[in-house]
């Protein structure tokens with residue numbers, strides 16, 4: 104090889120090496136630029152609106168009513184079947200610091216004497232098992248005005264009470280007089296007192312997001328305008344059916360609840376719950392003791408729904 108040829112080859116090699124260096128350098132610049140971009144995106148994220156509110160859900164069993172006739176829960180059930188039903192309030196702990204209760208249980212001595220619950224603990228004490236004091240409950244969503252869901256509503260001194268406007272106006276008049284005996288007279292007086300004290304927020308119908316991440320729905324027709332709640336969690340939407348679906352058996356066998364003003368509407372509501380919930384197992388019935396077996400206990404008589 105001639106020396107000129109050698110130098111040509113060497114120069115060509117050096118050129119290729121330089122080109123490679125430039126290519127690497129460009130790559131580093133692009134990567135650095137991307138890094139800056141990613142950093143900028145991260146920065147701008149902190150300026151965006153906050154993430155959607157999510158809720159931790161706890162079912163708290165504050166009593167059981169033994170030997171309840173299943174035919175009172177499941178339309179057409181064999182009258183010999185009995186069940187120790189769970190009496191439950193549902194605590195929602197929000198990523199925004201709010202503590203929401205769905206239903207309020209019962210407290211009156213005459214109810215305790217009549218129904219003889221076992222393992223009864225007053226709902227304002229029961230919530231402390233899930234780490235929240237009664238005074239820290241910011242909101243109580245009442246699914247319907249029956250004694251075992253509404254009678255404890257005034258045990259939470261700082262709570263706003265959410266209930267459907269038509270549920271209130273159907274059951275009591277402007278003076279608090281009972282219009283439909285589905286509500287107990289003492290509970291009608293209590294509802295009227297809460298209303299007079301400005302503590303009641305009336306909900307106007309179906310599919311209302313009343314609190315960020317909590318939407319209520321009507322159509323279950325357990326009472327005149329009973330409602331149920333769809334709750335946003337880190338694992339999607341949980342539906343708290345309350346008495347619009349008493350037991351898992353209602354949903355599994357497509358059977359309406361025994362106490363309904365409109366069986367077709369109740370079945371439609373249960374079918375709708377399946378479209379609202381992120382999974383069927385996240386539809387939570389009102390009185391089924393199986394809830395406390397299907398979900399993990401975090402304290403005695405307290406399960407985390409997830």
Ligand SMILES: [Zn+2]
Pocket residue numbers: 247249252325346
């Ligand atoms: Zn009920």
